[in-house]
Amino acid sequence: MMMAAVGAPEVITQLESAAKVLMAPPSMVSTEQRQHAEHVFLSFRKSKSPFAICKHILETSKVDYVLFQAATAVMEAVVREWILLEKTSIESLRAFLLTYVLQRPNLQKYVREQILLAVAVIVKRGSLDKSINCKGIFHEVGQLISSGNPTVQTLACSILTALLSEFSSSSKTSSIGLSMEFHGNCKRLFQEDGLRQTFMLTMEVLQEFSRRENLNAQMSCVFQRYLALANQPLLSLYSSFSSYILLLLLLLLLLWALTGGGPLGRHYIAMFEATQNVTLKPTESWREALLDTRVMDLFFSIHRKIREDSDMAQDSLQCLAQLASMHGPVFPDESAQVSYLAHLVEGLLSMINGIEIEDSEAVGISNIISNLITMFPRSVLTALPSELFTSFINCLTLLTCSFGRSAALEEVLDKDDMVYMEAYDKLLESWLTLVQDEEHFPRGCFVQPAIQVFNSYIQCHLAAPDGTRNLSVNGISSHEAEEINELQEDDRELFSDQLSSIGMLGRVAADHCIPLLTSLLEDRVNRLHGQLQRTQQHLMASTDLGSVDRKVLDDLYEDIHWLILVSGYLLADDPQGETPMIPSEVMEFSIKHSTEVDINTTLQILGSPGEKASSIPGCNRTDSVIRLLSAVLRTSEVESRATRASLTELLSPQMGKDIMWFLRRWAKSYLLVDEKLYEQISIPLSTAFGADTEGAQWIVGYLLEKVINNLSVWSSEAELANDTVELLVTLVEKRERANIVVQCEGWWSLAKQFASRSPPLHLLSSSVQRSLMKALVLGGFANMDSDTKQQYWAEVLHPLQQRFLSLINQENFAQISQEEAVKQEIVATLEALCGIAEATQIDNVASLFSFLMDFLSSCIGLMEVYSNTPETINLIIEVFVEVAHKQICYLGETKSMKLYEACLTLLQVYSKNNQSRKRSDATAEEDQYQDLLLIMELLTNLLSKEFIDFSDNDEVFRNQEQGTPASSRTVSAADVVLYGVNIVLPLMSQDLLKFPSLCNQYYKLITFICEIFPEKIPQLPEDLFKSLMFSLELGMTSMSSEVSQLCLEALSPLAEQCAKSQEKDSPLFIATRHFLKLVFDMLVLQKHNTEMTVAAGEALYTLVCLHQAEYSELVETLLSSQRDAVIYQRLADAFNKLTASSTPPTMDRKQKVAFLKSLEEFVANVGGLLCVK
């Protein structure tokens, strides 16, 4: 080598002049000169054993860049020649480097960092073969820290940072030509030991800093290095040190911030957000470090010092929140946990009580509280000294109320950053957690807090004088009507979390809260009634609606809005998929007071929504739960009367929605309450709403009347109409309720009106009409005598059929079909058919299926007629989609076949009509491909029969037909689906796959097909087969991981199919060979998502079974490309081990499982060997 030939002084001169060239401005040197200079350094760094000369350079050269290069050369050479070096010479090299830095406090920063990095790399490499004792290093650093000399301490911090950075095994790890495996091992070792040491040392530094008043500027620049750490991609952080490092990094960041390091960047904010969701679960070895109360005290005292600085305050609170989330083996026993928690709570309380909370602290403090309530077991919480626990709950109560008020202010001021709202949400969520576990805590301990929190919530949502809504700090109320678009969520959804918590707290303090809501609501309703009357008189005098002051009305509406929402969340839950029940707290509350209640008066209050509740004698002896419902009914009655007095324009559609929403939620649990579901039942509730009671009948009638009124008055308010029709569906979807509904006259006239498609029902939006049809059909399955039932269907369904048939059977239908009126009639029929399909239940599927089948064939005819109005075509396909979706799972073989046949015909017609259709518009929107999406949905629904099948040999149809022989099967699901794929596939261009919904539906479909009908794949026409295979490859390699996984799952059944058929030259056989290579590369050579290892592994195994020779060839090729003998051997071993348990590979489940297990290990090992950094 060049360097070996010349003496040290010459080398230094050469390097220094090369450095001068490199550092020179571009105009001063030529490209050649520059390249030459670069070459000088490159070959210098590659020179063999450059240690002596590097030492010499470091000691004598004055050129920073040369010093930097010397440090780099040392670092690279140590790793390169590690095995050849004497351990003692490595040790002395390390000592030299460290002393070198220590003795030269004025070194250029980048030179010092590089030298320390070299030290870190040496330590890291040495830690692997235990030639260097990490403990020793930390001891040394510890000594530096305790030296009391700021310069030395700063250096110690730099060393720690270098170590942490090097060991964190992420993208910031130095490129020193070591494999991922090595980095991984080091990381593991370090995590066991070094990280804790670093933590302890950092703590010491922190202690040191927290004692100091002022920090000098020199200090602060040291910590810039910490920011580099924070820059590491968060993902790698998650996988490397999990929560420890996050805590640690925050610590380091805090340190950096402490020294006044300047503005914080984006990465920092991302970091901050990421840590909020990570809980701290240290290992046992951290016990000593973290259970030391001084750690926590330190953070509290740091926070006190820096809390005025909003950025730093968030940091220190986040550290505390991390400590509040601590759990796992770090605690030796429960008592340790109790004393840790006690210390934390004490610290927290003294912190909160001593300060006036800053805006920037709200979220942090609520995180601490939320973490400790979520993470510590109830037994630990209750084991706290009772006084401490009480103070904690009191503090939490005050904090919640205060954050709630501040959140309300934020809303008034329309702030972008709603910190108090976020904090309030967190605290309410914590309350919910606490209250749900109420039985673990002292009885009644949450009642008073619940009252306070509940009251303050109500107060914030009511207008003055009772409440503070819209009042800003100085007491001025703001009232501006802003434009609200349809995309904005309703408050009941937007604030559902808050409302759930408040509802739950209201139940805990039902004695207070239910009567409170009742009296507030009754009062508002009376006022609304009065205000509307006054307005009416005013209108009679002036007839100008514009002159009405809406402010008073709007305030009342807003009050009522919130009162109804809270009442709804308090009185009932909205469980998805479970039987809705009256909440036990509400039931108990009603039972507790039932002896003081006069049932007749209660019923009178309930049954007279048109009268003032307070005007009824004995009104204070009523059941409060029923009284609250009555208050909502009174609201509803005032609304109805206003519509009859033509004051609709003055009403609030929002309030109308609230009423419908409440009544629906209420009806699900309370109406016709099923006594069998409850241990104990309240007499007032069962008397008023039980089965076979007058009360229940009355209320069903009342609700029905209200629904009918709403549908005609509010047809122009789509959302309100929707809530209304949903209430109607709720009334009839349970048989017991439907039985009462169909006895009402109003129901029949509604049915007639709808069937005749006359105003006002035909003005409703299409989705409302669909649901209305659904409700009418559901009602038809209530108990009626056969004559009545026949009459009912004659009113509801037959007109639909007759109108439709008489229209399409007209001689000139083809000519008039494009007329708007005709089109509208057709569209209305199709919408109604969708609604009928939606009404399918297991016990009505037989009759509904027969009814719908008659239509389906006519619908196919319409495909021709409306081939140039896509929206009608889509609607026709949608009818099929709905029928398949709702009914196929109940259909027996013969019925399914009928549906398959109909679908097949539909697809044939669709295909014929689409052959000439152009879809080349580059700017086309996703919804222009609605038909494709619908067809894929249809096919997927048909396929779902293969795995969700509730039919029992046509059992549901047994009464209708006597056993048609099953062997006469003409069309199978496979035929239909493959035919459909035939149509869809050629249309699915790569451009279309860019639409996420189309892409997902498409891959879902083709994976299903491969899984369910693998035997059909080889029979596909060549073109279709090719594009299917291409789609699979595309999906595997260049789509989202979800799609990629779907494609991998499709491969196993295909390979199994090949193995079965034993045809060695079939296109499928050849295609699977190609997939073997793809999957092999994916698993062995490429970085892949670990979630996919299982799917890929299964695919690989079946493919290997099928193509053993090709697999061996792939392995051989890979091995032969390895130059390093050690790696070669280890790779070869890994491959042998991989297949050891499954040789020869056969398609056997047990072997496959064994293979998958060894694959996991294989990927971990080989991934490291091959992905060399």
Add this chain to the structure above:
Amino acid sequence: MADPDLDFTTGESGASATYPMQCSALRKNGYVVLKGRPCKIVEMSTSKTGKHGHAKVNLVGIDIFTNKKYEDMCPSTHNMDVPAIKRTDYQLVNIAESYMSLMSDNGDIREDLRVPESDIGKEIESKFEGGKCWHQYPSLYKTAHDAAGMCK
């Protein structure tokens, strides 16, 4: 305002050119009169002023003759005019000097329409040249829309 090149015969005698419909009952892909022009509705959305306000409908429509875009907003309870749209399909019998001979279903021939100067026009010509003259092109000739009295 009418394009002289377009031909609009008046509708059947006495038939009203428009009829009213509650705004909320209008549908996307349906028709409405916006700013005096017959339009196909391409976008429909609702909004309200204040939480307790009533719904207003925002409509975007494309003039069925000129393809110009019109927008309008109105309370959802109000009535809007809907044009009485009648659509007539013609068979192409001949093309002479850029004018087409078109035959309606009852055998009447009209020869007053020029081949449109657009892609559709080119398609008509090329298919006609290709000898497929007896094929129907129901969707090809948009101006055959007959919106009575809309564009005087």
